[in-house]
Amino acid sequence: MERTSKWRWGVNRWFVLLFIILGAIAAGYYAPILPHIQLPAERYSHTPLFTLPVIGEFYWTNTLTAMVLADIILLLLALVVRGATTRGEMVPRGIAGAVEALLEVLYNLTETTAGKWAKSIFPFFATITLLVLVVNWMELIPGVDSIGILEHSDHGYPVEEIAPGIATIVKPEDGAEHNEEGEHGGYSLIPYLRVLSTDLNFTVGLALVSVIMTQVFGVRALGVGYFSKFINVGGLFKRPIFGVIDFGVGILELISEVSKILSFSFRLFGNIFAGSVLLFVIGSLVPVFAQSMFLMLEFAVGLIQAVVFGMLTMVFMAQATAGHGDHGEEHAH
Numbered sequence: 001m002e003r004t005s006k007w008r009w010g011v012n013r014w015f016v017l018l019f020i021i022l023g024a025i026a027a028g029y030y031a032p033i034l035p036h037i038q039l040p041a042e043r044y045s046h047t048p049l050f051t052l053p054v055i056g057e058f059y060w061t062n063t064l065t066a067m068v069l070a071d072i073i074l075l076l077l078a079l080v081v082r083g084a085t086t087r088g089e090m091v092p093r094g095i096a097g098a099v100e101a102l103l104e105v106l107y108n109l110t111e112t113t114a115g116k117w118a119k120s121i122f123p124f125f126a127t128i129t130l131l132v133l134v135v136n137w138m139e140l141i142p143g144v145d146s147i148g149i150l151e152h153s154d155h156g157y158p159v160e161e162i163a164p165g166i167a168t169i170v171k172p173e174d175g176a177e178h179n180e181e182g183e184h185g186g187y188s189l190i191p192y193l194r195v196l197s198t199d200l201n202f203t204v205g206l207a208l209v210s211v212i213m214t215q216v217f218g219v220r221a222l223g224v225g226y227f228s229k230f231i232n233v234g235g236l237f238k239r240p241i242f243g244v245i246d247f248g249v250g251i252l253e254l255i256s257e258v259s260k261i262l263s264f265s266f267r268l269f270g271n272i273f274a275g276s277v278l279l280f281v282i283g284s285l286v287p288v289f290a291q292s293m294f295l296m297l298e299f300a301v302g303l304i305q306a307v308v309f310g311m312l313t314m315v316f317m318a319q320a321t322a323g324h325g326d327h328g329e330e331h332a333h
Helices: 002-029 062-086 094-140 200-229 240-285 290-321 326-331
Strands: 050-052 056-058 148-153 159-163 166-169 186-191
Touching: 062 094, 062 200, 094 200, 094 240, 094 290, 166 186, 200 240, 200 290, 240 290
Parallel strands: none
Antiparallel strands: 050 056, 148 186, 159 166
C-alpha cells in the first residue's frame, strides 16, 4: 500500500508540473486581459424571448442556464442516492455515501434544534443547503465565466481565431484601440455559464422563500396569534407603560424579520461575487498556477456560505414554531 501511495503521488506531481508548463506556454501566446465585471447577468440575445403584461420583457441569461444545470445535478444526486438505497447497500460508498453523510448531519442538527418540527423543517434546510452548495462550487469548474459568446463591443478587445469556429480574445499590442477592420473597439465575452450566486435575483428569491416559509411554520405552530409577535397591542390599555414597550419591541421584531431578506441576499451574493472577482483579478495578474491556490479558499467559502444560509433558515423556522408568551402555552400539544 505504501508503494502504491508513493507511486501515485509521484505521478500526480509530474502532472502538476506539466500543467504549470502548459499554462506558462499558453500565457506566453495569449497574454491575459483585464476581465469585464458587471453585476447584472449577461443576456444571450438583445431581443426578449417573450413579453408578459405585468413582468415585462423576459430574457434568457447565463445565470438561468446555471440554475437549470444546478437543478439537473441535484436530481442526479438524488437518483444516485436512491439507487444505492434500492440496491440494499448498508453503507453507501462514493458520491452516494458523501451525500448521505451530509444529510444525516443536517438532520441531526435539525432534530436537536427543532424537536418535533424536524421532519417538516428538514426538507427546506437540506434543499437550500445542497442547492447553494452546488451553485457555489460551479465557480471551481473550468470554463465557467470564461467560455462563451464573442460579441462586438465599443470597449472590447480584438479576437484571434485559434481553430475553425473557435476564437479567443487577445490583448491589443502597444495600446492599440482598433481592430483589424479599423473600427473602434473589438469584442467582449458573454459567458455561457455564470455562477448563480453572483446574481441578486437568485439570492433575493431564495431569501424570500426562507423568510416567507418561516412565517408559514410560525402560523402552523401558533395559529393567528403568531402575528402578535410583531403587532402587540394587548397591553396598551391594561399596562400602558409596558404595553407601549411591548408594542415597540414588536415593531422592532417586524423590522428585524424584513431585514433578514437583505441579510440573506447580500451575505451570499457578496461573498461569492467577491470570490469570482478575486479569481478574475489573480488570473489576469498572474496567469500561471497562482489562481489555483485560491481555488481551495473558494471551495471552503462556498461550503461555509451554503451551510450558513441553510442553518440560519432552519434556526429561524425552529424559533418561529416556539411559543412566545401565552400563545405558546395555548397551542402546545
